[in-house]
Structures are given as C-alpha cells and as structure tokens.
Amino acid sequence: MPEITYLEAIRQGLWEEMKRDERVFLVGEDIGRYGGAFGLTHGMLDEFGPERIRETPISEPTIVATAIGASLLGMRPVAEIMFMDFVLLTLDQLGNQAAKMRYMFGGKANVPIVVRMPSGSGTGAAAQHSQSLESLLMHIPGLKVVMPTTPYEAKGLLLTAIRDPNPVCFVEHKLLYKTKGEVPEGEYTIPFGVADIKRKGKDLTVVANNIMVLKTLAVAERLAKEGMDIEVIDPRTLVPLDRETIIESVCKTGKLLVVHEACQTGGWAGEIIASVTASRAFDYLDAPIRRVAGKDCPIPYNRGLERAAVPQEEDIEAEIRKILKGGY
C-alpha cells in the first residue's frame, strides 16, 4: 500500500470524491493557484476548474454560508477555513444556521456541508492561528465534529464526512500534515462514532486526539519497557462520540487519563470523564481520573512559551507515572 502524508491523503480524498460526485465542490480562500495556505488543494484548480475550486474573498462567514446555501439545493460543498481560529468568525452560520436548520424547520432541511479547519499550535503562528476549538463546536447540537489522526483516517473520515447529510466540522492538525502512513487508493470510508484503540493495554486507559495520540503512543512505548501497559484510545469523532469503547476499556484498566491540546476548562475531557464516572466503569475505578490539557491561555509566540502552553510528552509521561505509581 502506498505511503503518503496526512495532507496528501486529504487531497486524495477530495480529488477522488470530486471525480465520483459532481455535486462536490470546494469553497474557500486562496485554494486555487496558491493551493491553500498549507498547499492542500495544490493542483486541483487545473484539474477541476474555477467553478468547482471556488475561490472567495476574505469573508469567512459567507464562505460557510455559501456552503450552506448550496447544500440546501443538493450540492455537497467542502469549505476550507484557513485556520481553525477563524471559525470564530463563522459561528453564526455554523451554530445558528447550519446546526439548527434541520431542527427548527421541522426536519425538512438537510445541510450536507463539510467545513475543514486546521487546528493546533506548534508552528509559531501565535494566538490567532493556533487554537484548538473542537470542544466549542461539540457543544452545538446539530454539528458533527471529526478529528482524524492518521493519513488513513484522514481520507476515510473525509469521505464519510462528505457523504453525511449533516454539517460536519473536519478538524485537522497542522503538525500532522507531514506525517506519513499507508493509504489505499480508491474508495473507502470510516464510520463516525467508532473509536479506534490505537494501542492495547491493561494498566491504564488514555483517551487522546490527533497529535496527542502520537505523543501518547511514544510515551506508552517508553513506559512499556518499564512494564507499564497502556491502552490508547482515539475517539476520532467527538460528535458522535463512542463512549462505550472508552467505558469498556476503563472497566478493564480501572484507570483513566484524557489528553488534549485544547484548553482544559470546558474541554472535551470533561465530557469523557463525566460519561465514565456516570457509567458502570465507576465500580472499577481505582485511581483518580486525570487530564492533561492545554493551559487556559492563548497560544503564545515564543518557542518555549508555546511549548509550555500545550501538553508535551514529558507532561503525559509524568501524569501516567503519577496515576500508576501513586503520588496524589
């Protein structure tokens, strides 16, 4: 199977789906000749033309709105919001329009749009180009929230997102764009609401998303040499959320750590922890449930500060040691 990057996997997914389905088109800023801020749509203008690689002025609310309006007439638009931080500009269209239309109009509207958005820090882009806002989107009923970790998942979940009849926020992580993995050419989909157990283990359950999955896996391999056997679960989609896989795992391990780059307060770790403590897994818990999350601050510019603002491998490792060895 060919090895390609996460970024190429998303491009391949878009490309193949546009070939298969003429209702699919892209809409966003600088996605034509420039190829998008990260080069993700590079080459697509020549292949599909300016009508389907629809470049827009810098008008984020109306980019999302363009996708919404077109979807109401049966199109399958994929909008690109250049940085996830800019989603805050589009919240009326995402939160009040796309998310609520089907419900408030009595089930008559379908809004099959995908809004792609690169999240995360680590590029030195500072406060307004680095945030992870998936918890905020997760709080709006009517939206689905997807966060692929591997190139394989990026393509498979993207195809599912495009074919889903609901608005889907497709959260990519910038630092994953260059990571490589095996991706089959041609059509395959990954269902929403199915968590992936990225590493099996019996001593501790760690739930993590995108870049934090990779960091946690690296830590888990190191700690395995010391006899700590860690299970790593990637929910892959926050909405819908596969609570059952997590609960089942905690019943087995009796311990839970949740890791995300998003700020801690109001972060989705809270939802996972509440779901576990309210479940049958409560009876199996034999350590405090902990989380390692982004600090409650904007992402700073300075390299050292930026690093300090979000979980690093050493933070995850320290927390795992505390849970497994005691020390609270």
Place this chain on the structure above:
Amino acid sequence: MLMDEQKQETFTEHVSRLKLSKEQLLSAYRTMCTIRQFELMADKLYAAGKVHGTMHLSAGQEAVAVGLGMAVNVDDYFINHHRGHGHFIAKQADINLMMAEFMGKDTGYCRGRGGSMHIADFPSHSLGANGIVGGGIPYSVGVGLALQMQHRQEIVITVFGDGASNEGVFHEALNMAALWKLPNLYVCENNKYGMSMDISNAAAKLPIAQRAEGYGIPWSYIDGNDLLTVYETMRDAVAHIRSAKGPVLVEAQTYRYFGHSKSDRNLYRSKEEIENWRNTKDPIQRFRNELVEIGYLNDAGIEEIDQETLKVIDAAVAFAEASPEPDPSTVMEYVYA
C-alpha cells in the same frame, strides 16, 4: 433609481402600462387582506394565550410582500426574516399549516419546532425565515451559486429589514453575489426601525440601497406602500436577474404599525407618527381606494372579500386548534438527518 425620479402617472395609466388584469389586481388585494387578517388573528390568539413566545407582526408592510409575490415565480427560492408572515402568504403558503405552526402544533410547517419566526417549506422552495437579523443574507450566495452551477432558471429572493443592512454579512454577500453574477434579488424592507433604532441613526448614508453602488449592483429605492410600484420594480429586477446579469437590490420604504415584538411599548416613536402612517399611507386602504376609483371594487365587493378572507383565517384557526401537540418524547427528532 430614487423615489422622486419615478414617473407621476394615474393609477389607471399605471395599470394599463403594466398590463395587469382586473383579476390579478383583485387577487393581489385579496392577498393583502389575507395577510392583514392573518396577523390580526395571530395577535388575538396571542392575547388569548394560544400562541406563546413572541411574534413580529408586519401589518402595514403588505404591499412589499404582495408586489414581490406577483413579480416572481412560485418555484423561485425565498429566504426571509422574522417578520416574514406576509411573504409566505404572498408565496401561496398553506395558511392552515402556518397557523398550526404559530400554535406550536405537530401539523405546522415545522411540526411545532420553529414557531412564527422560523416558517419554512423546502418543497415549495421557501428556505426559511431567519431569527438572526441578517442571518439569511449570506446563505443566499450559496443558493444563487447552486442555481448557477445547476444551470437553472429559478432565482433566489432574500428579504431583510433595514436593521439587517448593518450586519457585516450584508456587505460580504452583496460583494460575492455581484462578483459571481448570481441570480439573486435582495429586497430591503425599510420599515424605519430596527427594533427601536431609527434607521437615520443607524445608517451613515441613506437610502440603504445606494450601498449597492459600491458593488456595481443596480438598485432602487421605492415607495413600498404602493403595490404597483413594488410590483413593477420587482418585475424589472427579476427580468434583469433572469437574463444572467447578476443581482439587484431594491429598498422598499414602508412602516410597521405594531411594535417590533410583543415586548415593545413603542417608547421610541410617537402615536401621531403611527396614526399618520395608518391613516394616510396604509397600503391596503390606498390600493382599495384605487380599485374603487376605477370601478373594480364597490362596497359589496369589499365586504365579500373581507368575509372570504375571514373565513379562510377562521378555518385555519379551527384546523390548528384541532391539531395535536407534538409528542414531547420526539424532542430529539430532527437534530441530525
């Protein structure tokens, strides 16, 4: 085009120039009456506790809705706003289903989920009334784009108020619609007030429609209480749009008699102002007088239409009252498809 540039001609001359039949004129009059009666009934039902929440009555603005309705096709797409009852009735909506929605019934247009602010009927291309001021304006761009990409003949009409014209998305949408020459008609119903804010304190330059020049869009500012002027302007705008020349913005000057919503005590305008509009510029009264003058209506005809429309409204109330409430156990239906 500005209002004072419009031609001065008699009603008869105007009718004959527009080639409107007696039937068309009487039908327009009947629709205006239906809208007024519908809203008066909704107000009464609210007072009786049968409609809860709030509602935004458009009484006084009927000529805009009906003139627009006459100029477009029934399969054209519509996006409108919270004060949108008239547009739906002018687009031949089912009044029973509207009334049922007002009363929150399961048979209503939105199965009781939307209420008066969110009437929508996708099969008849009514894409929904929006409760966010200006919220519908930007997605009209996507609707127009899809119509263009699908090589279709329909157009999309977006109706919004003077207040909405100060939302940023108004400018984004007009720019993009012009840039892509979309089949979009933008209709600004200027009823003078955004809730309580007088438009002259909210817009740096009036009329609002002249902003279209910044985007190279043809515009006009018209007397929105004169049915024939509204019809003619919209008809011409629609012809322009259907010939793939891009969007048009029409601002119709009108006035609402009731408060912004049910919480409004009219502290920001005088009784005299309201009475002056009611007594001297009412669109229905004005059109009725004109029809009487040219002999298309007499006292008996007026009475007959009043009775007919009342019957329609009463039947809608009876339908709504006899309809079931939505089952509370279905509260989670329709969140996702």
